[in-house]
Amino acid sequence: MSPTPYVTFFHAPHSRSGGTRALFEELGVDYDMHVLNLKTGTQRDAEYLAINPMGKVPAIRHGDALITEQPAVMMYLADLYPEKGLAPPLGDPLRGPYLRWMVFYGSCLEPAVMDHSAKREPVPAMQSGYGDYDCVIRVLAEQLEQGPYLLGERFTAADVLYGCALRWFLMWKLVPDLPVFRAYVERVTSREGIQRADRKDEALAASQEG
């Protein structure tokens, strides 16, 4: 049963909030969804900026709390439903590695990928929070080689984040087309919940096209 009050999820199809939708499906919980249209720019309307001044998705609201940034949103949701087993709890030896990889996504992987794709002049590795792009990609690939999931045998919300993000990164050729990335994306995104989220998102995107 969902805790009260329901979580409100601010979502736009074909965007970074797709991973959060996939996590909701993997958790199998109810929520209220508020849909934004990135093509017409409703995320920049005053009404939404009053909720999330960044004008970005995903965002969730739970009671008076606003949570933004994919890793924080996913950690919050996975902790909110501990019975679903998608977050190693405090005291679990995997809790530290789980937090590490969740934060690595936002502080290392995504900035490295975006800086690299924009061909930004790299700052010296010692001054960069993520070092350099090649190092980030190598460290992630080495971790996934140990598989089958980011934390080994245990599937967690971190895999929903990385599986969905790497799928986009491969599609847009933002990361090297390594067999380890391909196999991991296939393993994670073929899960029932994520497939269901994909189908719902395609229908939502089509309705916005219309």
Ligand SMILES: N[C@@H](CCC(=O)N[C@@H](CS)C(=O)NCC(=O)O)C(=O)O
């Ligand atoms: N740091 C944010 C980034 C979210 C983000 O960039 N979302 C994009 C969608 S892919 C967005 O909302 N863009 C709309 C805009 O900037 O107007 C996170 O990790 O959640």
